[in-house]
Every structure is written in structure tokens, then in C-alpha cells.
Amino acid sequence: MEFGRLRRHTERPGGIEDLQEQVQRARAAADKAAAAARAAAEDAENERGDDDASELLETLPTGRWSTRYRAAVAAAAAACLGAGALAVQTTLDHRATQRSVTADTRVLAFTEEAVARLLSTDTENAEAYVERVLADSTGDWRSEFEQRKSATIDTMRQAGNRTAGRTLEAGIEGRENETTTVLVSATAQTTPAMADPVAAPPPQIQQYQIRVGVTMVDDQPKLSSVGFVQ
CATH class of the missing domain: 3.10.450.50 (Nuclear Transport Factor 2; Chain: A,)
Known part of the structure; x- marks a missing residue:
């Protein structure tokens, strides 16, 4: 087998920069979902109006505004959970990559000296x-x-x-x-x-x-x- 020229290197599955970018995207998605939940809550409060309007609203079916509010909150919660899961997985992958790179560097350093x-x-x-x-x-x-x-x-x-x-x-x-x-x-x-x-x-x-x-x-x-x- 021809040896050729080798350079000291380690195999790095994926890239740490890519993983960091995924974490940032996940956090941005979580922040956006939380903002959507807050906006939905404010819209629901505005729909209540003043006291007279609130009394009128109470005579209407409760599902007319609360269903809309609950749906918005549920969607925001689902987005937060999804973003959080992605952030956790990305962090774990990032740490695994770092461990792999560290292990390879250690092996190469030992080999050169030995x-x-x-x-x-x-x-x-x-x-x-x-x-x-x-x-x-x-x-x-x-x-x-x-x-x-x-x-x-x-x-x-x-x-x-x-x-x-x-x-x-x-x-x-x-x-x-x-x-x-x-x-x-x-x-x-x-x-x-x-x-x-x-x-x-x-x-x-x-x-x-x-x-x-x-x-x-x-x-x-x-x-x-x-x-x-x-």
C-alpha cells in the first residue's frame, strides 16, 4: 500500500460551527414561540373589552374566545418543546463531537511520541x-x-x-x-x-x-x- 503524504488530522463528523448555528436557530424558534404565546394572551384580554363588554361576553359561549386562546398557547408550547428538544440534541451532538476530536488528538500525539x-x-x-x-x-x-x-x-x-x-x-x-x-x-x-x-x-x-x-x-x-x- 502506498503511504503517500499524511498530515496530522482528526476526523470531525459535521462541524462545531454548524452545531452552534443549530443551537442558535433553536433558541430563536423558542423565543419566537414564547412571543407568540404572549401576543395571544394579550389579544384575548383585549377581546374582553371594558366591564360592560365583559358582561356581554360572559353571556356568549365560552369557547368563542377561549378556544382561540388555548389553540395559540398550545401551538406556542409545542414550538417551545420542539425547539427545546432540538437544542438539547444539538448540545449532546456537539459534546460528542468534542469528545471524538479530543480522543483523536490524544491518539495522534501519543503515536508521534511513541x-x-x-x-x-x-x-x-x-x-x-x-x-x-x-x-x-x-x-x-x-x-x-x-x-x-x-x-x-x-x-x-x-x-x-x-x-x-x-x-x-x-x-x-x-x-x-x-x-x-x-x-x-x-x-x-x-x-x-x-x-x-x-x-x-x-x-x-x-x-x-x-x-x-x-x-x-x-x-x-x-x-x-x-x-x-x-
Whole structure:
């Protein structure tokens, strides 16, 4: 699979601006409905007129003005309830979107740091490197790396060099249950550890394209799989 260029991003279903606009529309509808109810009440009071007119009105069937008033109030109440329900749902959707964006940002930040640590080795601190990688890992990837722990330390010591890992870009590829798949572009700059820096050859920089799985463990992101993309 061709990796291509990835930019750090999060998937944002809908837009927060759109949700805020829906909330404003819902509130405006509620205000309009309340104003309609007040106007209907005032119209009903005006229809009563003065005392003489009120006495005459009392001789007429009560439904002649009260039905109209009740209908207006009922319509206004229904509008208020509908607007209120929309506002509540919109607020809930907005909060869910914010939680999703926050979770994605957290996953990407962890991935960038964890991949950089994975690619950063030091012949003089091989054990510390292994412990850092294990601390970032879980599941099959942790078990697999732990089995190669001794071999990894021996290889690093024999290599006699230092490597500085750096993440360039990262992007979310997909999700499945508690695991998020992230594609990462990174580099590793290798410098031989020599007593005389002047005699050392220039650093070598190699670029990697890596697909990792990030799984939440006790609300903490961990690398659950690591693979290089050809």
C-alpha cells in the first residue's frame, strides 16, 4: 500500500460551527414561540373589552374566545418543546463531537511520541531503550518485543551507534473497537559513536513509513501493533 503524504488530522463528523448555528436557530424558534404565546394572551384580554363588554361576553359561549386562546398557547408550547428538544440534541451532538476530536488528538500525539521513541536508540543505554518501548506497548506487540528483548539489547551494543527518531506526519486510517490504526511518516538519523567526532562519517538519515495500532488500556493509549509499510 502506498503511504503517500499524511498530515496530522482528526476526523470531525459535521462541524462545531454548524452545531452552534443549530443551537442558535433553536433558541430563536423558542423565543419566537414564547412571543407568540404572549401576543395571544394579550389579544384575548383585549377581546374582553371594558366591564360592560365583559358582561356581554360572559353571556356568549365560552369557547368563542377561549378556544382561540388555548389553540395559540398550545401551538406556542409545542414550538417551545420542539425547539427545546432540538437544542438539547444539538448540545449532546456537539459534546460528542468534542469528545471524538479530543480522543483523536490524544491518539495522534501519543503515536508521534511513541514512534519517535521506538526509532531512537543508544548503544550506551540499550536497557533503558527497551524499557521505554515496553512501557508504550500492549497486546501482541508487547509480547513480541519482550521475547526479543535480549537480542535487541545485544544488537544495539554491537552496533555502537546512536539513532535519533523523529515523526514527520501522522494520520488516522481507521478504527475498530478500542483500536485506532494510524499511518506514520518518520525519519531516523544514525550517528556512529566514535571517540573522535572529527573522524566520524556524516550521519545517515533513513525515512520510514509505519502503520501502528493504538489501543486504550485503562484509559491510556498503547501501541498494540507495529508494521512497516512497503
